[in-house]
Amino acid sequence: MEKKIAEFSVNYLQVLDENGECSGPAELTKDQIKEVYELMVLSRMFDEKAVNLQREGRLGTYPSLRGHEAAQVASAYALAKKDWMIPSFRENGSMIVRGLPMEMIFQYWGGDERGQKMPLDQNTLPFAIPVGTQPLHAVGIAWASKLAGDKIASLVYFGDGATSEGDVSEAMNLAGVFNLPLVFVCVNNQWAISVPRGKQTAAKTIAQKAIAFGFGGLQVDGNDAFAVYAATKSALEKARAGFGPALIELFTYRLGNHTTADDASKYREKTEVDEWVKKDPVERLRKYMESKKLWTKGYEEKMAERMKKKVDSAVAKYGSVTPEQAGKIFEYTYSEMTKNLVGQQKGVSDEGKS
Ligand SMILES: Cc1ncc(C[n+]2csc(CCOP(=O)(O)OP(=O)(O)O)c2C)c(N)n1
């Protein structure tokens, strides 16, 4: 006889709807709301500047965060200073929230590895270009922090496409088995380059994958800064208190091209993009703030000017960096270079001399 032995449900969290109307308490003070909004505006300005710099030939291939402002800023904002943040390649906004100087982010996308040499007070890993590798690194970090008895949590970002990589399942499995203080944040932006979300999994949600690994999953409106913050903060608190991992699926959309090397109009309909433009995360928070008298045109103008100065100053600093010596790149992978790397480095240095 067959009988039911388990039953599941997956919740969806939205606090701020598309019109900026709030259905629950924002877990942020007025000052914090302003700070989050300003960081979102700054992230968007940084992003627009980065795309333009690439078009001018002053930056290499760059992955735009447009549409991810709430997903990146509000989640990183929930981290405590000592928590670990493990990003994918798209979390430029999260890096800004963590305080990584913007000139370093430009430097990295300009092809100079030194842009990801984290300041020593940062518990932040560099961008991970290989898709889906960083959740395993995050497991190692979270496991180490648990063994050391540190009361900190770790947060790892990855995309919907990354969930098709075995590594991501392995990481979630390990985190569940060892009850690790790790929050998995899947930024489901509906696309992995030209492959739609429907081709990554037959499951209705990504959040439900957590259930198979023995912990909870929640789908969150990723364009809603309040929901992203509340969900991340709560998951981080539980992780720090010893309740183990969680999976948060941030349901959002990549408004730009995959990277500056891509043309998304070749594989997705403009009508789909237009629908998501209406859900713009920055605009949504602005509408809320306006209704609460936290936003005026005058404030926006002054604030935008302040943010623009920050970005321009970062561009100027980036432009004044002396390029890395050819061949130095080989020194960044291991504390002691392998024989192969020594050989490759010598080749490059010799080339430089000829
Ligand atoms: C292991 C690996 N395979 C393939 C690629 C090429 N690649 C870069 S990004 C990407 C898609 C990633 O999609 P998703 O995980 O949804 O993240 P998103 O780009 O949407 O932020 C692919 C296939 C890569 N960088 N690494």
Ligand SMILES: [Mg+2]
């Ligand atoms: Mg994606």
